[in-house]
Amino acid sequence: MAVAARSDLARECGCERDGEGVRVSRTEASGYEILRVQIKSEAASARIGKPCGRYVTVSLGGALIGEGGREDFCRVLGVELREMAERLSGKRVTAHFSLLAVGLGNAELTPDALGPKTVQRLTVTRGMGSENATFPLSPRPCRISAIAPGVSAQTGLEMAEIVRGLVETTAPDLVLVIDSLAARDKGHLAATVQLSDTGIQPGSGIGGKRKALTADTVGVPVLAVGVPTVVGTATLVRDALLRFGLGQETPELEELVGGSESFFVTPKDIDLLLPLLASTLAKSIEKAFTV
DSSP states (O other): OOSOOOOSOGGGTTOSSOBTTEEEEEEEETTEEEEEEEEOSHHHHHHHTSOSEEEEEEEOTTTTSSHHHHHHHHHHHHHHHHHHHHHHHSSOOOTTOEEEEEEOSOTTSGGGOHHHHHHHTSOOOTTSSOTTSOOSSSSOBOEEEEEOOOOHHHHSSOHHHHHHHHHHHHOOSEEEEEEEEEESSGGGTTTEEEEESSOBOTTGGGTOOOOOBSHHHHSSOEEEEEEEEEEEHHHHHHHHHHHTTOOOOOHHHHHHHHTTTTOEEOOTTHHHHHHHHHHHHHHHHHHHTBO
């Protein structure tokens, strides 16, 4: 079938095993599966449809159910976040490390509100006294600032323009971008977290063409973290047809499936899942950037 199912997840784009220009490894920590993908060549990037770089996927499992499970998951994800942040920035995370967290998305649209809801739950520490003062909390977090700038339709501004302006003013060591993602497999919805060191293009999973947030566009390294919250209806139709052996490519079939590619669906309990996801990401970020 010629209609391409959109996905922000590297694991859904032919990165399940080693291949030419692609390195894949699987590990487990505290019962949570971790898939690491490195796209190493431009040829592999073109074949897969993802930029060269590292992608880490941590499966949530049952982490959203029960405080104990979330605590373990946050610790595991925090380790992965910190490791990628230090590799990207070339600096150790200390009390003087400066992080700018950017929550992308529309806070008024639940499936797209992961970024804004996550930064709302972060403990912002930049500006709380001088750098040399004794911080009242122990252990001590690095300098964290956060913003949820809305979407371009609300502001008339490209996210890259806003973030670059903030970078020029505050000079962070790293920009951490949090966003809702699109998946191909409905089983991954609200069930996996992806980190990447390649930046992010807002709205790319649903066909958006906004300017990418990368080190080149904002001026400092960009670490992206996201959770898939939507899947395209074209993908659901495509998978159902293929499952029943009806996916032979014909003009009529492509017209039928292609005509539904602008519609997206989300879990029916997204109103309950989204706050749990946001809290989980916020806690993981704080664990990663506390020394």
